[in-house]
Amino acid sequence: MxxxxxxxxxxxxxxxxxxxxxxxxxxxxxxxxxxxxxxxxxxxxxxxxxxxxxxxxxxxxxxxxxxxxxxxxxxxxxxxxxxxxxxxxxxxxxxxxxxxxxxxxxxxxxxxxxxxxAVTARDVVSEVHESVLVKHVKDTAALLGRPELYARWRLFVTDHAVLGPDEFLAAKNAVLDVPQWATWLEESYGAVTAEAAAGGRVAVCGGCGQWIAPQADGRVRCKVWRCVQRHDLPEPARVEAQGARRLEPELVRFVALPGRPEVDLARRLAARGARVVLYPKLDALDLVAVWPGGHSVGVDVKDWHSPYLLARRIKMFPRWGADDPHAYRKGYLVVPQDRVRANRRYVKILVQRSEALKAQPWVEVVSDDDLVASCPDLGTAGAGEVVCGP
Incomplete structure (x- = not known):
């Protein structure tokens, strides 16, 4: 048509x-x-x-x-x-x-x-910059035989919305044996514009962790759905704008915000004693986790408002041999608990509408809370870890 x-x-x-x-x-x-x-x-x-x-x-x-x-x-x-x-x-x-x-x-x-x-992102500048940069990081990491670099870059930009001048310099020099790393950081962060600051400072949301552009009246209010819904949202942190760098808007939208529930889940599992690998094999999955008892799971996190639309976009989970360092026994498609709580038919619609899920009966749809609860809790601080490589 x-x-x-x-x-x-x-x-x-x-x-x-x-x-x-x-x-x-x-x-x-x-x-x-x-x-x-x-x-x-x-x-x-x-x-x-x-x-x-x-x-x-x-x-x-x-x-x-x-x-x-x-x-x-x-x-x-x-x-x-x-x-x-x-x-x-x-x-x-x-x-x-x-x-x-x-x-x-x-x-x-x-x-x-x-x-x-929306079928396609019509903001051409954002779409091209984000997709080209992500592809460049992936391709370079693969060429160097260092796939963990891609995961490390994604984790860093998800965790750091605004960097002061000293922090930015330290971040660029964090991987001295890979000159491309500094270039990736230069392309990921831009100077703080006048529109992004108020009173000489940049606001960073206490919920999603991303910078917030002030409104016309100077007030700062995060517009991310999850933050808007919260009644206990912490006051935003304030970072001096002079000399600071802020994550490029397109990376906030396409990398950092989607990455937040993935990273949060990884850390919650690690807190119970699991060893969690982020974005294995250049993002073939969001994470692979090994429970304290040795049980391994492959996880893809999907944070969508509409299960009807999400069902059309679910892909096949990769399968790796037992000798692969990222091998896992059970697959999970994980949906944040607040999505399921707000929509009781979420999981049912997803399972009934997704052809990919029907073709993969060994992949189970669960909430993040349920997956965390299924991981044995060692009750020992520091027993688990989140890593970017095997």
């Missing part, structure tokens, strides 16, 4: 659902694409093309349903996306898509729901 022109007139429930998903994905993609739009007027196309295509298709479906359609892109964004939940739109969705009450914009920013329905 072409995304550049109106599709056919759909008949039947499945076709209506497909039509609804296409409209939702187009509009969501367009909203995400507008995040990097600084108001520079493009003469013939001032809005993201996906947004206009989504508007066209939505308008056509509104006419067929005898409903009023959005009057232009401004109405679509400002009213339909910001004020109306998606289930009030004249579209059909699979019940497992769980669109009830979901809005595409919250506080003027794309919601988690919106970000996951």
């Amino acid at each position: 072409s995304l550049t022109q109106f599709g056919p007139v759909y008949s039947g429930r499945a076709s209506a659902v497909r039509a609804g998903e296409v409209v939702l994905s187009l509009v969501a993609s367009g909203l995400v694409g507008m995040r990097g739009w600084a108001g520079v007027r493009r003469l013939q196309q001032p809005y993201d093309r996906s947004l206009q295509l989504g508007l066209d298709r939505l308008a056509a479906l509104c006419v067929r349903a005898g409903r009023d359609a959005p009057v232009g892109v401004q109405d679509l964004v400002g009213v339909w996306c910001a004020q109306r939940p998606v289930d009030s739109w004249p579209l059909e969705f699979d019940p497992d898509a769980q669109v009830s009450g979901e809005r595409l914009l919250i506080g003027g920013e794309p919601s988690e729901f919106c970000l996951e329905w």
